[in-house]
Amino acid sequence: MADVGLVDVSLRDGNQSLWGATGLRTAHVLQVAPLLERVGFRALDYSSSTAMGVAVRNHREDPWERLRLTRAAMPRTKLQFIGTGFRFISWQNSHPDTMQLVYDRLVANGIDRVVVLDPMHDMDAARETARRLKQAGVEEVIGALTFTISVVHDDAFYADLARQMAEWPHFDRAYVKDPAGILTAERARTLLPAIVAQLGGKSLELHSHATIGLSPLTYSIAPELGVEVVQVGSGALGNGSSLPEARRTVANLREMGHRVDVDDRALGLVCDFFDGLAAADELPVGQPQDFDAAFLHHQIAGGVMTTTRRQLQEIGMEHRFEALVEEVGVVRAEMGYPIMVTPFPQMVVSQALFNVIGERYANVPDQVIRYVLGSFGRPTTPIEPAVKDRILDRPRARELAAEPPPPSPAELRTRFPKGISDEELLLRAHMPEEQVDAMLAAGPAPRHFNPSLAPVLALLGELGSRSTVHDLAVAKPSLRMSVRRVSEGISVA
Amino acid sequence: MVGRVADSRRIGRLLIANRGEIAARVVRTCGRLGIESVLAASDADLESLPARLADRVVRLGPANAAQSYLDPAAVVRAAQGVHADAVHPGYGFLSENPSLARACAATGIVFVGPSPESLEAVGDKLTARSHALAAGLPVVPGGEAADLAQAQAVAAEVGYPLLVKAVGGGGGRGMKLVHGPDDLAHTLDLAVSEAAAAFGDPRVYLERFVSSGRHVEVQVLGDGSRAVALGDRDCSVQRRYQKLFEEAPAPLLGDGLRAEMAAAALSLAEHLHYRGLGTVELLVDRERGTFYFLEMNARIQVEHPVTEMVTGLDLVAEQLAVAEGLPLRIRQEDVVLTGHAVECRINAEDWAHGFRPSPGRIDRVVLPVGEGLRVDTHVQGGSVVPPYYDSLLAKLIVHGRDRDDALARARAALGLLRIDGVTTTVPVHQALLADPEFAAGGVDTAFFERFLASRDLVGVR
Numbered sequence: 001m002a003d004v005g006l007v008d009v010s011l012r013d014g015n016q017s018l019w020g021a022t023g024l025r026t027a028h029v030l031q032v033a034p035l036l037e038r039v040g041f042r043a044l045d046y047s048s049s050t051a052m053g054v055a056v057r058n059h060r061e062d063p064w065e066r067l068r069l070t071r072a073a074m075p076r077t078k079l080q081f082i083g084t085g086f087r088f089i090s091w092q093n094s095h096p097d098t099m100q101l102v103y104d105r106l107v108a109n110g111i112d113r114v115v116v117l118d119p120m121h122d123m124d125a126a127r128e129t130a131r132r133l134k135q136a137g138v139e140e141v142i143g144a145l146t147f148t149i150s151v152v153h154d155d156a157f158y159a160d161l162a163r164q165m166a167e168w169p170h171f172d173r174a175y176v177k178d179p180a181g182i183l184t185a186e187r188a189r190t191l192l193p194a195i196v197a198q199l200g201g202k203s204l205e206l207h208s209h210a211t212i213g214l215s216p217l218t219y220s221i222a223p224e225l226g227v228e229v230v231q232v233g234s235g236a237l238g239n240g241s242s243l244p245e246a247r248r249t250v251a252n253l254r255e256m257g258h259r260v261d262v263d264d265r266a267l268g269l270v271c272d273f274f275d276g277l278a279a280a281d282e283l284p285v286g287q288p289q290d291f292d293a294a295f296l297h298h299q300i301a302g303g304v305m306t307t308t309r310r311q312l313q314e315i316g317m318e319h320r321f322e323a324l325v326e327e328v329g330v331v332r333a334e335m336g337y338p339i340m341v342t343p344f345p346q347m348v349v350s351q352a353l354f355n356v357i358g359e360r361y362a363n364v365p366d367q368v369i370r371y372v373l374g375s376f377g378r379p380t381t382p383i384e385p386a387v388k389d390r391i392l393d394r395p396r397a398r399e400l401a402a403e404p405p406p407p408s409p410a411e412l413r414t415r416f417p418k419g420i421s422d423e424e425l426l427l428r429a430h431m432p433e434e435q436v437d438a439m440l441a442a443g444p445a446p447r448h449f450n451p452s453l454a455p456v457l458a459l460l461g462e463l464g465s466r467s468t469v470h471d472l473a474v475a476k477p478s479l480r481m482s483v484r485r486v487s488e489g490i491s492v493a
Numbered sequence: 494m495v496g497r498v499a500d501s502r503r504i505g506r507l508l509i510a511n512r513g514e515i516a517a518r519v520v521r522t523c524g525r526l527g528i529e530s531v532l533a534a535s536d537a538d539l540e541s542l543p544a545r546l547a548d549r550v551v552r553l554g555p556a557n558a559a560q561s562y563l564d565p566a567a568v569v570r571a572a573q574g575v576h577a578d579a580v581h582p583g584y585g586f587l588s589e590n591p592s593l594a595r596a597c598a599a600t601g602i603v604f605v606g607p608s609p610e611s612l613e614a615v616g617d618k619l620t621a622r623s624h625a626l627a628a629g630l631p632v633v634p635g636g637e638a639a640d641l642a643q644a645q646a647v648a649a650e651v652g653y654p655l656l657v658k659a660v661g662g663g664g665g666r667g668m669k670l671v672h673g674p675d676d677l678a679h680t681l682d683l684a685v686s687e688a689a690a691a692f693g694d695p696r697v698y699l700e701r702f703v704s705s706g707r708h709v710e711v712q713v714l715g716d717g718s719r720a721v722a723l724g725d726r727d728c729s730v731q732r733r734y735q736k737l738f739e740e741a742p743a744p745l746l747g748d749g750l751r752a753e754m755a756a757a758a759l760s761l762a763e764h765l766h767y768r769g770l771g772t773v774e775l776l777v778d779r780e781r782g783t784f785y786f787l788e789m790n791a792r793i794q795v796e797h798p799v800t801e802m803v804t805g806l807d808l809v810a811e812q813l814a815v816a817e818g819l820p821l822r823i824r825q826e827d828v829v830l831t832g833h834a835v836e837c838r839i840n841a842e843d844w845a846h847g848f849r850p851s852p853g854r855i856d857r858v859v860l861p862v863g864e865g866l867r868v869d870t871h872v873q874g875g876s877v878v879p880p881y882y883d884s885l886l887a888k889l890i891v892h893g894r895d896r897d898d899a900l901a902r903a904r905a906a907l908g909l910l911r912i913d914g915v916t917t918t919v920p921v922h923q924a925l926l927a928d929p930e931f932a933a934g935g936v937d938t939a940f941f942e943r944f945l946a947s948r949d950l951v952g953v954r
Contacts, residue, residue: 034525034526034527034810035526035527037527038503038505038526038527038528039527040503072822075814075819075820075822076819263503263505263527265505265527265529266505266527269527270527
């Protein structure tokens with residue numbers, strides 16, 4: 001029997017996996033924050049540079065303000081940021097000092113746990129990022145062991161990474177991150193103990209997506225293999241391509257004889273909130289998934305798969321879909337087995353698409369060129385030399401190689417108005433000006449959201465916009481509501 | 494860096510040992526925070542709206558408050574019976590009773606309020622006064638009067654007119670006005686014997702009578718080591734020391750005076766190492782342009798919503814947070830006041846007959862809703878207002894851009910609010926809001942009695 005902790009990923013990975021990163025706004029987060037705080041999660045997967053960009057771009061909401069208000073609403077639960085260490089919001093790499101400023105401001109606004117996610121497993125880069133995070137005052141730095149199935153990613157490979165994380169003082173813990181949800185219980189039985197043996201007493205967490213229904217089983221046996229914390233999604237934001245659902249996970253772990261110290265009532269309220277939100281905003285609800293053997297082969301996430309099929313359809317090449325899936329596997333090998341986690345699935349699939357519809361590597365997207373130039377770090381295994389030469393031997397590659405280095409914070413400050421906060425500077429430096437301006441013009445974000453009121457508020461909003469409606473009365477056995485238009489703009493209920 | 498705390502006591506289940514609108518108010522915050530609310534209700538309140546809003550209800554005792562809401566043993570029994578982690582005492586009843594706080598502590602239950610030591614420090618008027626002096630606050634000139642000789646000595650210093658106040662009194666009870674030296678001996682005798690009978694404590698003290706004073710109070714919140722001041726409220730509209738109307742911030746106060754009052758309240762809270770919500774009541778002497786410490790209320794106040802409206806804070810949530818042992822999450826520089834808020838206390842009282850209580854069955858309730866409007870109530874159509882407790886039915890709280898805007902919106906909202914079946918004080922508030930002297934702001938505590946005397950109240954019906 002073990003004590004098992006939970007990390008909830010609903011706000012970040014759940015929202016990203018199931019709701020395209022756009023489902024949650026500040027009002028939603030602030031409404032559920034006090035409930036999440038009561039559950040007793042070890043931490044929340046809270047934000048990423050993608051999530052911060054979405055807040056500005058899609059919702060015109062200040063992600064820094066959201067973070068500060070969330071922290072005020074939940075002083076006890078660790079709030080996690082996940083990042084690669086190279087970039088903030090945009091796809092271009094940022095100056096190391098700019099990244100330091102990002103970390104400093106994240107900590108000042110309430111982040112106290114950061115995942116260093118380098119899917120390339122470039123340990124030199126990861127160590128440097130961890131050092132900078134500690135310098136910023138991050139309480140807990142977690143090294144990611146990103147799981148995939150390939151000829152190079154064997155147990156010994158991960159055990160060696162774990163050893164390096166154990167040796168580097170700026171990593172506090174590690175987690176196995178399985179973005180594709182392909183870690184079987186069978187593989188876990190050898191992989192997890194091999195990692196734990198090398199971690200030198202540092203704690204191990206497990207994060208395995210429920211995409212093909214494997215992870216609930218893996219989670220059930222993980223504690224006996226040395227995993228101390230499992231990561232889950234709550235209610236509508238669990239299952240599907242998100243993580244295993246929280247309540248089911250708790251029940252399973254207890255069934256296996258483990259202790260999970262959470263407030264079950266509060267957890268139920270959290271799940272109810274996300275369920276209610278999904279219903280009110282017509283967002284999809286994560287469902288338990290069937291096992292899909294083919295997925296183990298191509299490892300293309302559902303969203304990318306759907307988009308790609310649609311793109312092929314649009315150019316009348318839907319019949320080449322099987323060939324494309326095959327080519328994805330080939331490109332991935334030639335690229336040195338990048339793990340299929342953002343941004344690499346998009347990169348590999350788009351290159352495979354070009355290769356299928358035309359001559360191989362005749363067309364190469366900028367992202368692929370940057371990858372080959374090393375902007376994303378050092379690949380796990382060398383890029384196929386012939387392919388590398390073919391990609392770099394073109395004018396665009398030379399242009400990108402000659403790009404000036406990214407500006408330092410001091411240079412950035414000269415480009416933007418004097419007196420703006422560092423937080424605003426970082427948004428302006430990495431996002432189009434008009435998006436930041438629109439966010440500021442929109443003013444403070446709403447802070448309350450009650451899913452059960454959503455239909456009534458929609459009704460009132462519609463009525464308010466129709467000046468011909470003067471009176472409305474709704475009568476039900478349990479409710480009587482009347483609305484009348486009056487000059488002061490006050491209605492009666 | 495915004496702090497995060499790992500070691501503190503979580504409240505999963507809260508027993509609310511109170512009734513009426515404040516019980517409904519606490520239930521609402523519990524719902525928002527994911528805390529399970531258990532209402533401890535007397536027999537008269539088992540079917541009340543708060544009882545239906547709470548997650549659970551437990552019987553506290555008979556309707557008679559002495560055997561229910563005023564019985565610390567009954568409250569602790571109820572809390573233990575439902576395995577509550579904490580007790581919220583609301584206001585009134587046992588909210589400032591050190592013995593309940595101690596009984597909770599003895600049984601491992603969190604008392605959502607200050608420490609017993611703080612309750613004792615401010616519960617007794619003389620002790621409170623000495624703490625205020627120690628914290629550097631100005632107090633109304635005066636002193637203890639154990640006998641006539643001592644009273645004459647104090648009176649010589651203070652001057653006439655003066656007040657004789659019972660140490661155990663409060664809320665306007667146990668005070669007598671002395672106009673001149675000839676009345677002192679007689680009034681003192683009367684006050685001592687009345688104090689002994691009414692409060693079980695014969696001690697009295699003398700205070701300078703401020704002929705034109707405003708009742709302004711400062712809201713404070715402390716975590717035991719640090720405190721913040723959350724702005725002031727004016728509660729000068731009173732009838733027999735019962736507040737009828739409150740507003741935040743207090744109108745027409747100079748910036749310097751306002752800042753001094755906030756600083757004074759803070760220094761008292763810090764001096765007491767105060768943990769919880771508290772209100773430092775101050776008397777503003779309109780003629781001298783100065784203020785004196787009156788008393789400190791160690792609980793949430795009826796009029797707390799006006800402060801919530803202008804600060805944007807949920808004071809019950811803050812109260813629960815510090816009770817859980819969390820450090821304050823608000824810094825003084827984070828406290829920003831926006832606009833102006835007013836509160837009308839709607840009572841079940843027959844204003845045309847000396848404000849006598851008007852209990853009974855409510856037939857219909859219509860509440861105004863809208864941006865900046867809030868009604869805290871415990872009644873709905875079919876509710877019964879029992880005769881055993883206070884007569885507060887609802888608080889209409891209105892937030893506006895400024896005082897004029899808030900008053901205009903309050904007038905409109907009052908016109909829409911209906912509580913049928915019992916006689917209410919709504920017409921009094923309508924008349925009050927229409928009064929030019931009141932609308933100008935800054936009235937003193939004698940205003941309302943003058944206002945009542947000056948008009949034919951039947952005319953406002």
